[in-house]
Amino acid sequence: MTDALTVADVRKVYGDREAVRGISFSVREGEIFGLIGPNGAGKSTTLRMISTLLRISSGTITVCGYDVATESDSVRSVISYLPEDAGAYKDLTGRQYLRFMAGFFADGEELEAMVDRAIGFADLGDRIDSKVDTYSKGMMRRLLIARAMMPSPKLAILDEVTSGLDVVNAYEIREIIRDIARHGVTVLLSSHNMSEVELLCERVAMIDGGRIVQMGTPEELKRRFDAPNLEEVFIRAVREAEGLV
Numbered sequence: 318m319t320d321a322l323t324v325a326d327v328r329k330v331y332g333d334r335e336a337v338r339g340i341s342f343s344v345r346e347g348e349i350f351g352l353i354g355p356n357g358a359g360k361s362t363t364l365r366m367i368s369t370l371l372r373i374s375s376g377t378i379t380v381c382g383y384d385v386a387t388e389s390d391s392v393r394s395v396i397s398y399l400p401e402d403a404g405a406y407k408d409l410t411g412r413q414y415l416r417f418m419a420g421f422f423a424d425g426e427e428l429e430a431m432v433d434r435a436i437g438f439a440d441l442g443d444r445i446d447s448k449v450d451t452y453s454k455g456m457m458r459r460l461l462i463a464r465a466m467m468p469s470p471k472l473a474i475l476d477e478v479t480s481g482l483d484v485v486n487a488y489e490i491r492e493i494i495r496d497i498a499r500h501g502v503t504v505l506l507s508s509h510n511m512s513e514v515e516l517l518c519e520r521v522a523m524i525d526g527g528r529i530v531q532m533g534t535p536e537e538l539k540r541r542f543d544a545p546n547l548e549e550v551f552i553r554a555v556r557e558a559e560g561l562v
Contacts, residue, residue, distance in 0.1 A: 431468070458490055
């Protein structure tokens with residue numbers, strides 16, 4: 318299977334601080350891949366480099382065969398990035414917001430088809446015609462994911478997509494992500510919620526202090542560390558990396 322994303326020995330340096338320290342991993346086409354670790358581990362920095370929003374200090378990233386450093390426009394044409402702090406225009410209805418955003422990508426019949434596709438992903442029923450400022454956090458997240466899927470990306474990059482959601486809304490968002498993957502889109506998501514990632518992702522990379530400390534399927538990692546869940550795997554992996562065990 319072809320890799321949709323390859324990250325090779327990538328580093329990001331801010332002044333005298335190395336936020337990402339030589340990480341490498343790849344994501345296969347059609348896979349749901351999780352980059353997991355605590356806040357400040359380097360997850361969002363990595364996603365922003367992949368998304369061309371931050372310059373790589375060293376190493377290489379390729380997305381669908383395009384080099385992030387030298388072919389950034391081509392990379393942006395095949396990805397969609399949803400940051401954790403994304404928002405929408407609250408004076409617009411959900412439909413109006415999606416139509417406004419679609420205007421950056423298309424017009425005429427293509428625009429309408431794009432909006433219809435996004436409305437299907439959002440699955441907000443009649444509330445698609447309510448103002449965004451009346452939406453719950455879960456409804457807002459559905460709308461934003463739908464907006465991210467409008468241009469039919471090959472790679473969807475989702476940062477802490479269920480952060481702050483209750484159990485029901487988090488479950489529904491996971492179902493939407495599975496549906497996205499069933500449509501042939503590769504999904505890279507970051508999360509500090511390891512139980513959620515265990516339910517959703519085919520493979521995961523665990524990052525701590527800007528370094529990848531373990532990588533594999535959830536089942537492989539649990540067997541490797543004889544652990545009942547990924548949270549315990551992560552704790553043991555970090556201790557092992559730090560020479561504490």
